[in-house]
Amino acid sequence: MIKITHTPIQELVIHEVMKVSMDDLIRERVTPAGNIPLCWCDGIAFGFSSLPLTDELTQQYLKGTIHWMEVHYSDMKNYMPVAELHDEHYQGAIKTRIIDTSSSPLHREFIKWLKKNNR
Numbered sequence: 001m002i003k004i005t006h007t008p009i010q011e012l013v014i015h016e017v018m019k020v021s022m023d024d025l026i027r028e029r030v031t032p033a034g035n036i037p038l039c040w041c042d043g044i045a046f047g048f049s050s051l052p053l054t055d056e057l058t059q060q061y062l063k064g065t066i067h068w069m070e071v072h073y074s075d076m077k078n079y080m081p082v083a084e085l086h087d088e089h090y091q092g093a094i095k096t097r098i099i100d101t102s103s104s105p106l107h108r109e110f111i112k113w114l115k116k117n118n119r
Contacts, residue, residue: 009106010064014071015051017118022074026085026096037097038083041107044114045083045098046073073114 020028022045029036029047038045048068051057057067076083076098085094101107 007064009066011066012106012110013065013067014110015067016070017114018070018072019118020072020074022076022083023085023087025072025074026083026094027087028072029096030094035094035096037099039101039107040076040079040098041100041102041104042111042115043075043077044073044111045076046071046114048072071114 025038025045025047029038036047038047040046048071051067051069053061060067079098079100079102081098081100083096083098085096087094
C-alpha cells in the first residue's frame, strides 16, 4: 500500500503587489513562447511570479512556506475562460487563457487578504 500525504501551504510570502489595468495584465503575459495563463478567483484576475528555488527556498517550501516575488492583478467581476486585447502594436488580438482557481484554498485566502489590504 502506498502512503499518500497532503501537506498544504501554511504561509504565502508576497514581496510586491500591484494593481494594473486588465490590458496591461494581458500584455505582460505575452512571451515569445506563447501567452502565460492568468488566474481568476472571486472577482480578481491575477498573475504571479515565483522566486527561483534555491536550497534555502526549497527547505522553506518543504516546511510549507512559498514566496511570490510579484503579483499583478486587475478587477474582473465575472469569470471568463479567455481575455482578449486589441492593441495596435500587435497584429490581431492577443488572447490569454484564464484559469478559474477559486477552488484553491491558497488562492481564496490570498484574494481575501488582497481585498482587505490593497484596495
